[in-house]
Amino acid sequence: MRIFTLISILFLISLPILAQNWTGISSCGTYTANGIVRTTDNGIILIVNEKTMSELIISVPIPNEIILAPYVDHSVKVTILFLKKHDPIKLEGTVKEIELRVANSIDPQDTGIKLISKNNCEI
Amino acid sequence: MKNNFLLINIIFFALSTQSWCSDYLIVMGAGGERKKTATTIFDETIENVSNYLKSSPRLIADIALNGGHRQTENLINNSFGSARSKNSFNKEVYQKIIKDYKLKLERNEIKPPDQILITIFDHGALNNKDINEKTHSIATSNGDAANLQNLDGNVTVSLDELESLTKLAKTKGVKIAIVDGSCHSGNTLKIADDNTCVISAAGPLHYGRVSFGQNFAAAMEKGKNLEEVFLESRAMEDQDSYPMISTTAGRSISSLFYSALTPFLYEYNKDNQYLMSYLKANYNQCLANNGYDSLNQTIDLVEQLNTVSTNILSWTIYKDKKINLDNFKQLLKKYKDVLDLTRSAIAANNSEEFKKKEKWAIRNNEFHYILNGSFSWRELITTDFNLLILQNQKHAKNETNPNKQAQLIDLESFYKQAQNKKNEILKTHPNLLNILQKNIEIEKLLTTTVSLSQKIGIEERKFYSALYKSFNENQPKQKNPCSDFKL
Numbered sequence: 174m175r176i177f178t179l180i181s182i183l184f185l186i187s188l189p190i191l192a193q194n195w196t197g198i199s200s201c202g203t204y205t206a207n208g209i210v211r212t213t214d215n216g217i218i219l220i221v222n223e224k225t226m227s228e229l230i231i232s233v234p235i236p237n238e239i240i241l242a243p244y245v246d247h248s249v250k251v252t253i254l255f256l257k258k259h260d261p262i263k264l265e266g267t268v269k270e271i272e273l274r275v276a277n278s279i280d281p282q283d284t285g286i287k288l289i290s291k292n293n294c295e296i
Numbered sequence: 297m298k299n300n301f302l303l304i305n306i307i308f309f310a311l312s313t314q315s316w317c318s319d320y321l322i323v324m325g326a327g328g329e330r331k332k333t334a335t336t337i338f339d340e341t342i343e344n345v346s347n348y349l350k351s352s353p354r355l356i357a358d359i360a361l362n363g364g365h366r367q368t369e370n371l372i373n374n375s376f377g378s379a380r381s382k383n384s385f386n387k388e389v390y391q392k393i394i395k396d397y398k399l400k401l402e403r404n405e406i407k408p409p410d411q412i413l414i415t416i417f418d419h420g421a422l423n424n425k426d427i428n429e430k431t432h433s434i435a436t437s438n439g440d441a442a443n444l445q446n447l448d449g450n451v452t453v454s455l456d457e458l459e460s461l462t463k464l465a466k467t468k469g470v471k472i473a474i475v476d477g478s479c480h481s482g483n484t485l486k487i488a489d490d491n492t493c494v495i496s497a498a499g500p501l502h503y504g505r506v507s508f509g510q511n512f513a514a515a516m517e518k519g520k521n522l523e524e525v526f527l528e529s530r531a532m533e534d535q536d537s538y539p540m541i542s543t544t545a546g547r548s549i550s551s552l553f554y555s556a557l558t559p560f561l562y563e564y565n566k567d568n569q570y571l572m573s574y575l576k577a578n579y580n581q582c583l584a585n586n587g588y589d590s591l592n593q594t595i596d597l598v599e600q601l602n603t604v605s606t607n608i609l610s611w612t613i614y615k616d617k618k619i620n621l622d623n624f625k626q627l628l629k630k631y632k633d634v635l636d637l638t639r640s641a642i643a644a645n646n647s648e649e650f651k652k653k654e655k656w657a658i659r660n661n662e663f664h665y666i667l668n669g670s671f672s673w674r675e676l677i678t679t680d681f682n683l684l685i686l687q688n689q690k691h692a693k694n695e696t697n698p699n700k701q702a703q704l705i706d707l708e709s710f711y712k713q714a715q716n717k718k719n720e721i722l723k724t725h726p727n728l729l730n731i732l733q734k735n736i737e738i739e740k741l742l743t744t745t746v747s748l749s750q751k752i753g754i755e756e757r758k759f760y761s762a763l764y765k766s767f768n769e770n771q772p773k774q775k776n777p778c779s780d781f782k783l
Contacts, residue, residue: 212683214690233664235703242684243675286297 325418328435344513346375363437420478488542536753
């Protein structure tokens with residue numbers, strides 16, 4: 174009985190730890206994200222909620238950088254596909270669609286990421 | 297003795313119920329706000345309305361506000377202690393309120409000289425022609441209104457549903473008023489009649505500001521009539537939103553110049569902005585010139601009236617000051633210049649050449665992938681490929697995975713090809729670069745409309761107040777449901 178209680182407690186304690194691995198991206202699937210495209214020494218990336226506590230850095234496969242290239246330093250809205258779980262703040266997804274957007278600088282909640290449809294994660 | 301006492305009691309009771317009248321207040325809105333926050337932008341307005349309710353103990357109030365914002369909900373619960381009902385604002389509650397009031401009117405539980413005041417402080421959409429909407433829709437507490445033009449993302453309710461209530465109130469002779477403090481609320485004036493007063497925070501084609509609701513609610517005092525409260529709060533606010541009232545004076549002034557003034561109250565650099573869509577889709581140089589000219593003619597006419605009839609057009613708030621319309625005209629001229637310049641730049645920028653596409657690909661047979669490129673000429677011209685090549689070289693230097701290294705080498709070749717295509721285009725079409733540079737200057741110029749439209753908004757309010765006063769003084773008295781509605 175004690176062992177069962179201990180296992181239950183350990184399981185409950187581990188839940189938030191497991192959840193932390195997936196902060197911001199609740200599951201694999203297609204998302205829309207409002208962010209800004211930046212170029213770095215490690216390639217072109219998309220940053221959501223830049224310079225905030227909830228900043229998300231999304232990198233893309235090298236061939237996919239071509240889609241982002243014309244939008245460097247511009248605010249964009251992208252449709253992005255995540256098929257793998259990642260580090261909570263450093264993610265890799267594939268950009269499917271991209272368009273310029275007018276950022277609303279007075280609204281701190283103007284950028285973010287939203288799940289559109291779920292997919293199975295690749296294993 | 298006993299019979300006399302009973303008679304006196306009966307007479308007293310009869311007289312007191314005869315003279316007793318009830319005022320009803322419905323407060324709705326504060327929907328459509330993002331769920332992540334504890335407060336809403338309507339909190340100050342809610343507080344001001346609750347202060348009015350506290351100062352009017354006989355008022356019977358039904359509250360349907362918000363839902364899902366902790367601090368706002370606390371504010372509602374703590375501030376409307378005397379309210380008959382308190383609910384979140386959703387579709388079911390909205391329809392139940394309308395149904396209950398209609399039932400009370402039908403049963404003569406609400407009867408003259410009772411009066412009903414409906415206040416709405418909320419996000420509001422444009423009129424939806426696709427569903428033959430007469431007025432417009434407002435946001436409920438179900439969902440974030442991400443798009444402030446059509447409230448996409450929110451379950452909305454249409455104010456068309458209020459019309460059955462206003463019509464029934466008219467039939468029963470019960471005064472009714474709607475104060476719509478939402479964006480695009482000028483559309484609600486369409487259900488006004490000689491028994492229904494409608495006041496709006498904005499024109500049908502403009503965003504409203506929360507400051508109108510705040511000022512209006514703060515100006516509500518026992519004894520004042522709704523027309524007075526409207527004029528007072530309209531003059532206090534300094535925004536480019538064009539509040540409206542359904543009185544004859546209000547309608548006459550709006551028909552005189554709202555349409556021509558509309559683009560001058562738009563501003564650049566906002567989400568869901570109207571200015572760029574107006575410039576891109578609706579701007580016709582000839583019509584724009586005509587609109588601007590008619591606006592100036594109206595102002596000139598008012599100036600002439602002012603000259604021949606001294607003191608008629610003194611601004612209502614500062615009674616000692618004569619209205620000076622020179623500043624109004626100068627601001628309109630400045631704004632018109634920006635519109636014309638922008639329009640010509642947009643026309644040049646829409647050159648078909650920018651839309652041309654260049655497509656090419658690099659195939660890697662060793663690692664089995666293709667780098668596919670499809671760039672418009674605009675994208676090629678505006679992208680700094682040399683910078684991308686430099687960054688890519690640094691990336692390649694740090695990369696140890698042979699597959700990725702190969703991809704980075706191919707990506708560099710891809711960028712080099714893109715740069716070559718860009719050079720070719722600029723060599724054969726050097727004007728394209730000039731156009732783009734001019735556009736950057738135009739964008740800077742467009743940002744001046746933010747302060748310009750606000751300044752025009754201030755001058756418009758002085759002009760409106762003066763005209764309104766003049767109209768009321770010079771026109772024969774007519775039935776006015778707004779001045780007849782006393783708080």
